[in-house]
Amino acid sequence: MTEKETLSRQRLAGQWILVTRPAEQAEGLSQLIEAEGGQVLRFPAVEIGDPKEPFAVEEVIRRLEGFHWAVFVSVNAVKRGLSWVLSRREVPADLKIAVVGQATAQALAAFGLHPHLCPTSGYNSEALLAMDELQHMKGKRVVIFRGSGGRELLAGTLAKRGAQIEYAEVYRRSLPPPSVAANLRQALAHRPLDVVITTSKAVLENLCYLVGEPLLEKLRLTPLVVIGSRQAQQAKELGFTQIWVAQEPSDTALVQAIIEHEDKL
Structure with a gap:
């Protein structure tokens, strides 16, 4: 294939795209874009760090055999949670595992485990709560x-249905250091972005805070790729005018959302 033919097949050629995922989760998406x-x-x-109360996590893990269900609400919850668990004990054989979507299920598979429950669409707490089990x-x-500090919908709904709920808060989210935000502002001041990708409400909130005015005003006019209706509504409330919703929370779907709208770039 010639260089010209290669370029003609690169559907995002020339686009400058902001990827805001935590560093440990961003590389797969970045490689697809490139x-x-x-x-x-x-x-x-968002930076992902150790939990605020590690001893509380340890205590829950010690009693895992006393639970009927373990629910993992994100890829980070799987990676951090199972690293904690498996470094200390085995997962109880009769513990049923539920996840919110395919990406979380894939993270689980990396530990040699498979979920008993995983939504086939929706990929969020609402979809999981709708399942018969x-x-x-x-x-x-x-x-x-x-x-x-995650959402309370899952726990609140299950409690109303009669379940006894406990949390294992296995990581915490935090803002990146000021020097990193300064580097971002400097880059945006020299060249406008073509697309921004955010994958959670916390990520979008932090991005807006860190960019600040007057760059935020320009950012609101930039096409924004989000996952799901909740994030789309949040983006609208924050003043974004071009909001593209990925069909599912996967790297491929995020890139596809950009490609499908490339005629608007």
Whole structure:
């Protein structure tokens, strides 16, 4: 294949795209963009760190055999949570595992485990709560692996259905250091972005805070790729005017959302 033919097949050639995922999760998405000819500005708008209360996590892990269900609400929850668990003990054989989507299930598979419950569409807490197996939860004990300060919908709904809920908050989210944000502002001041990708509400909130005015005003006019209706609504409320929703929370779907709208770039 000639260089000209290669360029013609790169559907994001010349596009400068901001990837805001945490550093440990950004590389796969960045490589897909680059394979399509796009240029990536990597800026982890959220840093993932150790939990605030490690002893509380240890105590829950020690009692894992007392739970009927373990629910993992994100890829980070799987990676951080199972690293904690498997460094200390085995996963109880009769513990049922539920995840919110395919990416979380794939993260689970990397540990040699497979979920008993995973939505086939929706890929969020709402989709998981709609599944038949979680409708009648009286007397069931559920541990939810998550980051600190996550949504309360899952726990609240399961509790209303009769479940006893505990959290294993196995990581915490934080802002990147000021020097990193300064580098981002400097880059944006010299060249406008073509597309911004955010994959959670926390990421978008942090990005807006870190960019600040007057660059934020320009950012709001830049096409923004998000996952799901909740993030799309948040982006609208924050003043973004071009919001593209990926069909599912996967790297491929995020890139495809850009390609499908490339005529608007």
